[in-house]
Amino acid sequence: MKAEITGVIPGSIGAELGLEKGDFLISMNGVEPQDFIDYRFLLADEDLDVEIEKADGERMIIEIEKGEDEDLGLTFAHNTFDGVKRCKNKCIFCFVDQMPPNLRDSLYVKDDDYRLSLLYGNFITMTNLKDEDLQRIIQFHISPLYISVHTLDPALRQRMLNNPQAGEIIDKISRLAAAGIEMHTQIVLCPGVNDGKPLADTITNLKKYWPQVQSAAVVPVGITKYQKNEHMRPFTKEEAAEIVRDISRRQQGFKNEIDSNFVFLADEFYFLAEQEIPSYDHYEEFAQIENGVGLVRYLWEDFEREAVSLPQRIKEPRKIYFVTGVSGERALAPIVQRLNEIENLTVEVIPLQNEFFGHTVTVSGLLTGSDLMLGLKDWRQKIDHLPEIFITSAMLKDEENLFLDDLTVPQVEEQLHCRIRVVEPQGKSIVQAIGN
Structure with missing residues (x-):
């Protein structure tokens, strides 16, 4: 090699x-x-x-x-010199299997590599781990690992992952915990599948491995218009509200018992339930922020810290449009409110429906170039000046101006006759963009 x-x-x-x-x-x-x-x-x-x-x-x-x-x-070039271990599962909720055809090949790659879990925080199912892999993890103390659990019920996990090896999850977690390997786990929650009692049992049993299992994140299943499984659907507002109530009760118990909330909900659940995002302290170490857990609260606090350097006024009138996904409108609300306090600055949010993946996809990071061109077409015709648009860098391929549909930022700018500013989802980046 x-x-x-x-x-x-x-x-x-x-x-x-x-x-x-x-x-x-x-x-x-x-x-x-x-x-x-x-x-x-x-x-x-x-x-x-x-x-x-x-x-x-x-x-x-x-x-x-x-x-x-x-x-x-x-x-x-790659941190795995012998290639990447690929996923052998056929999960009933797999987002990659819900991708439209004819995208770039890299978007269809499903890795399930414990080395990428350590190096980049990628989640693994451990279904392809051989005994020598487990021995190596223990020998080199490869920690922390990020593990997609979904359920600890062996039969249910086999059905969800469509893999007979999926039921061995408890044995593997037990072995890693005994060796002192730190783990962060996630549960992709599917209505009518692994919620209710299976969710309660999974959380209870995962907590038995604390402190080696440091956290459990509960995230809602993502559904695109290309989903072929008729049993998969998004959560309703009422279902999300019940999940928020149930997890809140469990967090209170865990806090009293182990001084940690242990289980955390993705921000999407609070948005869907139309409830407040928890406080900054609620998320403790923000161990699963890349999983959308506490991301909004962290952004708000980070912006508030950086906002002290914002001017009271700017010399020339300026108007900025934040273009975001549907759920991004609420995430940006307090930031936009603060920016509009600056004299001569006007900031508006334009939330766009996702036509590329379907309206059930509301996160900003999955908006494409074609979504921007289609969603802003009528709006652009009503604007008589060259508009300045801010978008999050999460929409683009790392270090490239390339959307998921392979359109580039310059191509979208040309089509809409606008200026697009790519901003990192961080308080400092937003404040700096305002100053430039």
């Missing part, structure tokens, strides 16, 4: 040895690293024989003497 080197930090050991972008790391002290975890482990040796393959195919072995904590200064 080869680890492609994509960068060498100037002044590092790698740079001094003449390593370059496009070289390949083959082995270290005779061991071929299968991933970045192996690489970091092997780096602990102070005497290294590093085998490198140059871009022209020439191979060489370089002897290195270094300090125990010294790095070689290399970055790699």
Whole structure:
């Protein structure tokens, strides 16, 4: 296996040895690293024989003497050198299976790799973990892991994941917990499937593994217009309200027992139930913010801290339009209210229905370029000036101006004859955008 080197930090050991972008790391002290975890482990040796393959195919072995904590200064194309472990499940709620056809290939890739769980916080089902994988996790203390549980009922989990290995979840969690591996778990909740008693039992049994199981996040199933399972549907307002009440009661009990809420609801449940987002302290360490748990509250608090640097007035009149998904309107409400206190500044929110995935998808990050062009077409015809539009970076591919439907920001700007400003969903980014 080869680890492609994509960068060498100037002044590092790698740079001094003449390593370059496009070289390949083959082995270290005779061991071929299968991933970045192996690489970091092997780096602990102070005497290294590093085998490198140059871009022209020439191979060489370089002897290195270094300090125990010294790095070689290399970055790699992928942190799993032997490829990515793919998902073998056919989950009844899988969002990837609800994607429209003819998108870029990378959007259909379903990983289920414990190494990406450690490195990036990706959720894994553990259905493809072999015994040697579990041993390696324990040996290298690969922690924390992010685990898609959904239910601890073996038979129900087998049906939900359509995988006979799915029922082994309790044994694997028990083994990892006994080894001191920290875990954060998620439950994708499906109406009439794993809610009600199955949800209650799953939360109760997960808590038995605390503190190794640090948290359990409950997130609503995502439904697009391409969903083919007739039994899958979104939660109603009344169902969401009951879930909020039930989880709140459980949180109170856990807080008294272990001084932690332990189980947390995704922000979507509060929006759907039309209830208030909990306080900042409620989310404790914000361990599952990337899972949409506490993201809105964190944004509000972060913006409030940064807002002290906002001016009282700006010199020239300016109007800004925040374009967002349906649920984003409520998330932006207090921010927009504060910005409109600035003299000469006017801020409006334009919530758009998602036509690409369907109206049941309300998050801003899944709006596409075509959604913007279609949703803003009539509005744009009524605007007699060059409008300034703010969108969240969550709509775009990382570090690229590319929407999910492969339209670019410049293409949308040209079609709508507008200026689009891409803003990170952070208080500092919003404040800086206002000042520029």
